[in-house]
Amino acid sequence: MNQSTIIISASGASPISNSLSQLLDLPHYEVKTDTFPNQELKIRLEQRAETAILVGSFSTPVNSRIIEYLLIADALKRRGCRTIIGVISYLAYSKQDKVFLPGEPLSAKVIASILQTAPLTEILTLDLHNPAISGYFDCPVTNISAVNYLAKKITSLSASDSLVVSPDAGSVKNANRFASALQLPIVFATKQRDLETGKVKFTHLSESVADKNIYIYDDMIATGNTLTYLAEYLKNEGAKTINVFCTHHLYLDGVQTAIDKSPIDNLTVTNSITPLTPIDSPKLKVIDCAPLIAEQLNQ
DSSP states (O other): OOEEEEEEEOTTOHHHHHHHHHHHTOOEEEOEEEEOTTSOEEEEOOOOEEEEEEEEOOOSSHHHHHHHHHHHHHHHHHTTOOEEEEEESSOTTTTOOSOOSTTOOOHHHHHHHHHHTSOOSEEEEEOOSSGGGGGGOSSOEEEEOOHHHHHTTOOOOOGGGEEEEEOSGGGHHHHHHHHHHHTOOEEEEEEEEOTTTOOEEEEEESSOOTTOEEEEEEEEESSOHHHHHHHHHHHHTTOSEEEEEEEEEOOOTTHHHHHHHSSOOEEEEESSSOOSSOOOOTTEEEEOOHHHHHHHHTO
16 A cells, blocks of 8 residues: 655664654655675565655765665665655765866766666755755755754854854855854964875964854864864964864764864764764764755755
């Protein structure tokens, strides 16, 4: 018997799927997944529906999560699903959106092309590293920004002693939006990168941060080097507190530990990615991004 609309959760996306189920008042199912002896994935889907919201996050293990998502989409189609709405809270390979050296692939476009083989009617995702990636897809793609959503989570703010800092040139647009949402001035940091070691050094601020509470937004934390180096620089320049807000935390090995040891006072991230093992950190706060997605789905 077909249901009208269901929510299907791929691996690593259960927290968002569960929240969406409650917010949208829709049934939520997880897929039976197993592995053959040769490491091929085995997918079994029992539910039927006219419309399915397929929720996934392409976090670690990245390639396995992508393949699983494609297999689930195909299984939904073969069970008679006519509309498959792809919710991908974190789209892997989005930092590889350019060819820097001869012989490199345009990886973000390759992933978009692969996803096109799945019968997705449309795709919703959060904070693509480069919004232009949505143009790599033939189906409609909605790139939802979490900037304002994260800004609203700041409940106590003193405008007289607070500033937003943009960590680099690539973050200026989002930093401006963050500053606008908080109604705060913005300070621009200048950095240099050692091409041999890759280490970042900050050299200049557009204005003083002495005795100020600092707010920083970034779309993604990978190695965390830029944020921790910036925090050290800001602290040396007299900053009072350093508060970081980020959509995607990749939870790479050792990164949260490095952040905990850094001058960063608080780190707030969405649950677009679920760590493979629980993270115990006094500085880390995780907020649910499902309301953002539900709002878009209701439009």
